[in-house]
Amino acid sequence: MRESVNDTATSAATTVLGRLNDADALALYHDLSIHELGRPAFARAQELHPEPYRTYVVDRNINYANVCTARCTFCNFYAQPGAADAYILTHAQIGRKIEELLEIGGTQILMQGGLVPSQSHPSGHGLPFTWYLDLLRFIKKNYATIHVHAFSPPEIWALHQVFQIPLPDVLRRLQEAGLDTIPGGGGEILVERVRRKIGQGKSTTEQWLEVMRAAHQIGMKTSCTMMFGHIETIPERIEHLRRLRDLQDETGGFTAFIHWPFQPEGTPLGRWIRPPEPSPESQASRPVPDGKHLYLADAHEYLVMLAIARLYLDNIPNIQSSWVTMGPKIGQLALFFGANDMGSVMMEENVVSSAGTTFRLNEDEIRRLISAAGWRPQQRDQYYRPIDPSRRRTAPPVVS
Numbered sequence: 001m002r003e004s005v006n007d008t009a010t011s012a013a014t015t016v017l018g019r020l021n022d023a024d025a026l027a028l029y030h031d032l033s034i035h036e037l038g039r040p041a042f043a044r045a046q047e048l049h050p051e052p053y054r055t056y057v058v059d060r061n062i063n064y065a066n067v068c069t070a071r072c073t074f075c076n077f078y079a080q081p082g083a084a085d086a087y088i089l090t091h092a093q094i095g096r097k098i099e100e101l102l103e104i105g106g107t108q109i110l111m112q113g114g115l116v117p118s119q120s121h122p123s124g125h126g127l128p129f130t131w132y133l134d135l136l137r138f139i140k141k142n143y144a145t146i147h148v149h150a151f152s153p154p155e156i157w158a159l160h161q162v163f164q165i166p167l168p169d170v171l172r173r174l175q176e177a178g179l180d181t182i183p184g185g186g187g188e189i190l191v192e193r194v195r196r197k198i199g200q201g202k203s204t205t206e207q208w209l210e211v212m213r214a215a216h217q218i219g220m221k222t223s224c225t226m227m228f229g230h231i232e233t234i235p236e237r238i239e240h241l242r243r244l245r246d247l248q249d250e251t252g253g254f255t256a257f258i259h260w261p262f263q264p265e266g267t268p269l270g271r272w273i274r275p276p277e278p279s280p281e282s283q284a285s286r287p288v289p290d291g292k293h294l295y296l297a298d299a300h301e302y303l304v305m306l307a308i309a310r311l312y313l314d315n316i317p318n319i320q321s322s323w324v325t326m327g328p329k330i331g332q333l334a335l336f337f338g339a340n341d342m343g344s345v346m347m348e349e350n351v352v353s354s355a356g357t358t359f360r361l362n363e364d365e366i367r368r369l370i371s372a373a374g375w376r377p378q379q380r381d382q383y384y385r386p387i388d389p390s391r392r393r394t395a396p397p398v399v400s
C-alpha cells in the first residue's frame, strides 16, 4: 500500500496519472509522512508556478459590522443585535480606513461583517439593502482604484433571505454598485454534520456553494477557504475539498484556496468541547479525529493538510500560506509544502494607532521571508497579477 500511495503522490505531482480520488487523499493522510507529502506538493506548486517569485497582497481587513444574527460557536467576534458592544461603521469611517490603506501602497480591502438584520429589527441595529449598495458606490466614487473583495457567502445569502431578493439579483446589484470579488469566508467545513454543530443560523453547505456558483456565473471571481482542526473527521476534510473541486470543475471561478486551523481562545467551541483524554496509542502516533472531540490542528497538521490540498485541488491555481495564524516561520515553510502566495500584509488598525508601527515594516517582513526562502517577493492584485511598484497609488484628498 505504502508503495502505491507513494506512486500516487508522485504521479499527482507530475500529472501523469490524473487526479486523486477521495480514497487516494485519505491514503495520503494516513500512510505518508509529512516529508513524503511535502515533496510532491512542492513539485506540484513549482509546476503550477515556475515563475521566479512568490506573491503577496497589501490590503486592509475592514469589519464593517459585528452585529450578527448567527451563533457560531467558534466565533468571538459577533455581537447580538441590540448588545452594548454592537457596532456598524459609517461610510465615512470606512472611507478613512481606505485612505490609511492607500497611504501605505495598499490595493484592496477585505470587507466582511456579521449577518446584520434589516432596518426594521427592533434592536435598532439593522440595515436596509441600499446601505450596502450605497457603501460600494461611495467607495468606487471616492477610491476608484481600490479593489473591493467583500461579503462572504453567508452574508450574501443573508441579504437574499432578509430582503427577499433573488440571489442572482443580489449579486448583480452588488456587482453593479462596485463589488469586485467575494472572499471564501464562512466555508469552515462544507459538511452538514459539522456545520449544524458549529454554525447555528448560518448558511448551509448547499447555500454557501450556491452563492459561489451564482457569483462565478456572472463573472465574479472568488476565493475559497477551509477552517479545520475542530470537530471534523479526516474524511469530512476531504469531502470539503471535493465540494470545492467539483464546483471549480463546473465554473472555474475560484482563484485561490486558503486554510487555517481553528483558534479556540475565548470561543464557546473551545470551552465546551474538550480534547480526548491522551492514551498511550495517541501519544505514539498522530491522533485521528473522531468527529466528537476537539482535535486542534498544530503546525504539523497544517502543513500535512496544505500538501494534501495542493495535490487534491488540481484545478485551483493558487494556495495561500496562512502565516497570520501559523506564524512567520511556518508561513514561510508553507512555500515548500504547496503554497505559492504569502497572502495578505493585512493592515491592522490597532497596530497603526497604538504602537505606531508602520505597515511598511509588515510588508518588509513578508518580503524578507519570501527572499530568504529563495524567491523574489512580488506584490500582486486579487487576480494574482504582479503589480508594478510604480503603479502604486497615493491617497486622494480626505472625503467627508
Ligand code: SF4
Pocket (backbone or CB within 6 Å): 068, 069, 070, 071, 072, 075, 076, 077, 078, 113, 114, 115, 154, 202
Ligand atoms: S456568521 Fe458566525 S462567524 Fe460570522 S460573525 Fe456571525 S457568528 Fe461570527
